[in-house]
Amino acid sequence: MTILENRRSAMPAAQEAAQTATQVSLAGALTAALRDSMAEDSRVVVFGEDVGPLGGVFRVTDGLAKEFGDTRIWDSPLAEAGIVGTAIGMAMYGMRPVVEMQFDAFSYPAFEQITSHLAKMHNRSKGAVTLPIVIRIPYAGGIGGVEHHSDSSEAYWTHTPGLTVVTPSNPADAYSMLREAIASDDPVIFLEPKSRYWSKDAVELPVVTPPMTRALVLREGTDVTLVAYGPTVKTALQAADLGAAEGLSIEVIDLRSLSPFDDETVGASVRKTSRAAIIHEASQFGGYGAEVAARVTERQFFHLAAPILRITGFDIPFPSPKLEEYHLPTAERVLAALDTWEW
Amino acid sequence: MSDRVATREEPVRPTLLPISLIDGAGVAVNGKRTAGFARPDDQLLLGLYRKMVVARRFDIQVSALTRQGRLATYPSALGQEACEISAVAALAEGDWLFPTYRDTVALVSRGVTPAEALTLFRGDWHLGFDPGHYRIAPQSTPLATQALHAVGLATAAKLKGDDTVALTFLGDGSTSEGDAHEAFNFAAVWQAPVVFLVQNNQYAISVPVAKQTHARTFADKAIGYGMPGYFVDGNDAAAMFAVISASVERARAGGGPTLIEGLTYRVEAHTNSDDPTRYRGKAEETTWRGLDPIARLETYLTKAGILTAGVAADITAEAEALASATRDSMSESPVLDPLELFDHVYVNDRPALLEQRAFLERELAATEAGGHR
Numbered sequence: 165m166t167i168l169e170n171r172r173s174a175m176p177a178a179q180e181a182a183q184t185a186t187q188v189s190l191a192g193a194l195t196a197a198l199r200d201s202m203a204e205d206s207r208v209v210v211f212g213e214d215v216g217p218l219g220g221v222f223r224v225t226d227g228l229a230k231e232f233g234d235t236r237i238w239d240s241p242l243a244e245a246g247i248v249g250t251a252i253g254m255a256m257y258g259m260r261p262v263v264e265m266q267f268d269a270f271s272y273p274a275f276e277q278i279t280s281h282l283a284k285m286h287n288r289s290k291g292a293v294t295l296p297i298v299i300r301i302p303y304a305g306g307i308g309g310v311e312h313h314s315d316s317s318e319a320y321w322t323h324t325p326g327l328t329v330v331t332p333s334n335p336a337d338a339y340s341m342l343r344e345a346i347a348s349d350d351p352v353i354f355l356e357p358k359s360r361y362w363s364k365d366a367v368e369l370p371v372v373t374p375p376m377t378r379a380l381v382l383r384e385g386t387d388v389t390l391v392a393y394g395p396t397v398k399t400a401l402q403a404a405d406l407g408a409a410e411g412l413s414i415e416v417i418d419l420r421s422l423s424p425f426d427d428e429t430v431g432a433s434v435r436k437t438s439r440a441a442i443i444h445e446a447s448q449f450g451g452y453g454a455e456v457a458a459r460v461t462e463r464q465f466f467h468l469a470a471p472i473l474r475i476t477g478f479d480i481p482f483p484s485p486k487l488e489e490y491h492l493p494t495a496e497r498v499l500a501a502l503d504t505w506e507w
Numbered sequence: 508m509s510d511r512v513a514t515r516e517e518p519v520r521p522t523l524l525p526i527s528l529i530d531g532a533g534v535a536v537n538g539k540r541t542a543g544f545a546r547p548d549d550q551l552l553l554g555l556y557r558k559m560v561v562a563r564r565f566d567i568q569v570s571a572l573t574r575q576g577r578l579a580t581y582p583s584a585l586g587q588e589a590c591e592i593s594a595v596a597a598l599a600e601g602d603w604l605f606p607t608y609r610d611t612v613a614l615v616s617r618g619v620t621p622a623e624a625l626t627l628f629r630g631d632w633h634l635g636f637d638p639g640h641y642r643i644a645p646q647s648t649p650l651a652t653q654a655l656h657a658v659g660l661a662t663a664a665k666l667k668g669d670d671t672v673a674l675t676f677l678g679d680g681s682t683s684e685g686d687a688h689e690a691f692n693f694a695a696v697w698q699a700p701v702v703f704l705v706q707n708n709q710y711a712i713s714v715p716v717a718k719q720t721h722a723r724t725f726a727d728k729a730i731g732y733g734m735p736g737y738f739v740d741g742n743d744a745a746a747m748f749a750v751i752s753a754s755v756e757r758a759r760a761g762g763g764p765t766l767i768e769g770l771t772y773r774v775e776a777h778t779n780s781d782d783p784t785r786y787r788g789k790a791e792e793t794t795w796r797g798l799d800p801i802a803r804l805e806t807y808l809t810k811a812g813i814l815t816a817g818v819a820a821d822i823t824a825e826a827e828a829l830a831s832a833t834r835d836s837m838s839e840s841p842v843l844d845p846l847e848l849f850d851h852v853y854v855n856d857r858p859a860l861l862e863q864r865a866f867l868e869r870e871l872a873a874t875e876a877g878g879h880r
Contacts, residue, residue: 241696243692250659253662289637350855
């Protein structure tokens with residue numbers, strides 16, 4: 165029995181019966197997760213830029229200010245190092261802050277606080293200090309954002325020991341993984357694929373999906389393992405559909421967690437398919453896909469029938485709204501890449 | 508006039524001459540230069556004096572041990588004892604201190620043992636003490652970053668309804684960092700119970716204050732943030748204690764943050780690897796040695812008749828005992844276990860990290876067995 169089944173079976177029957185599946189957006193699922201975590205644990209506080217009465221520029225904190233008041237959720241001054249730095253101090257006093265960086269590229273002023281303090285404090289205090297902080301970062305492109313609004317910054321965070329880095333691709337995971345991230349005693353970088361904010365699924369809330377550090381096989385296949393995360397999971401599933409039409413059986417893995425990396429799930433899949441490709445929006449050089457390719461090669465080399473491919477953004481600054489379609493990986497690009505292999 | 512302008516109090520204007528209660532010659536100051544602050548009573552001053560003497564002896568001892576190779580490095584606070592000790596003395600037991608790398612004497616004065624306080628400087632991988640136990644944050648090496656932590660902790664205390672105050676040390680150089688600005692601003696906007704204590708010791712390694720700021724004083728910066736600022740003789744423990752105490756109690760009572768500049772001097776080099784002769788002259792050092800914080804208090808307390816030969820001997824004995832304990836605790840090299848490097852990177856275990864730990868464990872075992880790494 166999986167942990168998911170375990171938790172679900174523990175849910176009272178009456179409560180389960182009372183739930184009806186409704187269409188929930190990824191953003192709405194995040195809002196629900198914040199609301200439920202705040203209601204359950206008074207140590208959870210939320211702050212950042214515009215997260216109060218406005219509800220955040222993506223409305224993820226919509227309604228929470230009214231519901232919980234300004235001692236639980238408030239607008240901070242406009243300064244990201246300040247937001248993360250003060251969150252660290254609050255966590256040192258027993259709070260569990262959930263802070264928002266308004267956009268991916270606007271998290272960079274907080275880089276020092278995140279990499280030099282948030283990531284290291286537990287270690288340098290020999291475990292005496294824990295920093296249960298979640299940094300929510302809307303990331304990646306596909307929404308026609310102007311410059312500095314579409315970065316995929318995951319590799320900066322995954323390269324930093326001490327951080328847990330996760331990214332949901334769908335509403336159910338968005339809810340469950342954010343609840344789990346807030347409950348975690350390790351600091352978590354929670355990357356939210358902004359192009360998926362408004363995509364809806366029929367989800368019964370509250371929902372508990374498998375642990376956030378586990379990758380999931382979303383589509384089973386036999387010919388190739390396609391590793392995706394966050395915004396590119398949808399692209400990967402589209403590629404699998406296209407591939408199926410051409411008689412190519414693509415197994416799609418949603419990593420969910422970028423750090424730690426689920427070697428086990430990815431490894432098992434590659435041993436089955438003998439071929440692997442990774443898809444991400446971030447530029448290629450020194451990107452997250454390089455780590456995936458290296459790990460899979462080191463561990464599964466003798467099961468591989470072909471070199472691992474990367475289908476990624478180009479090594480250029482993220483383009484302007486009218487040109488981003490040329491930069492972002494597509495299902496067609498995935499299939500074209502797979503065609504370069506000898507089969 | 509906006510609501511903001513109409514409702515804010517007229518900010519305290521920092522003086523252009525440092526607030527002074529006992530001058531460089533050890534004479535009590537009265538009148539305008541006190542800015543209305545009362546001189547702490549003589550018994551309290553004697554207590555500060557005792558702690559300052561002990562702190563200096565510790566500092567000298569650690570610098571000596573560093574030259575002997577027992578520590579990897581040590582940033583001395585010699586000459587800054589009035590700032591260091593007054594800050595510690597002004598805090599209540601439940602208050603938090605946020606120190607920088609230069610403030611080790613403050614840690615020891617607050618009860619951290621020498622062995623604990625010197626853990627990082629002798630080359631170990633962790634702090635050596637539990638911050639929660641002493642209510643002292645990790646000494647910050649990155650500049651001004653800890654000021655934001657102090658603001659956050661103080662804000663959390665305020666939200667919980669506790670009367671905890673946080674005091675953070677800063678240096679003159681670190682005021683140029685963006686995090687210092689953000690900390691000042693967040694603290695003022697949130698009315699956090701925080702005291703910022705800028706120890707203006709005149710140098711950021713080799714760079715003098717004139718290259719850090721065009722402001723008349725660092726205290727002047729407070730006005731822009733809407734908080735009180737005080738420019739204080741940082742070598743005058745009476746003045747430092749009076750201003751810090753008032754600021755701490757103001758914060759505790761809900762009055763928000765304060766920015767204090769203590770004008771002092773880094774008598775020693777930045778660290779043992781620095782060479783001050785390349786950037787400052789002997790005359791300047793001599794002038795500042797003449798303004799020593801301990802000597803003036805000694806003069807004052809002796810004249811007041813409470814620093815008797817007996818008391819002085821007792822203080823010396825306490826200082827020597829600490830120096831001796833410090834030597835003893837540094838006499839043996841620390842036992843370092845490389846495998847501990849993996850144990851606290853995360854709260855939750857990671858299979859891949861445990862694999863790397865196992866790799867190093869095998870390598871260590873092979874080395875111990877006489878094999879090559």
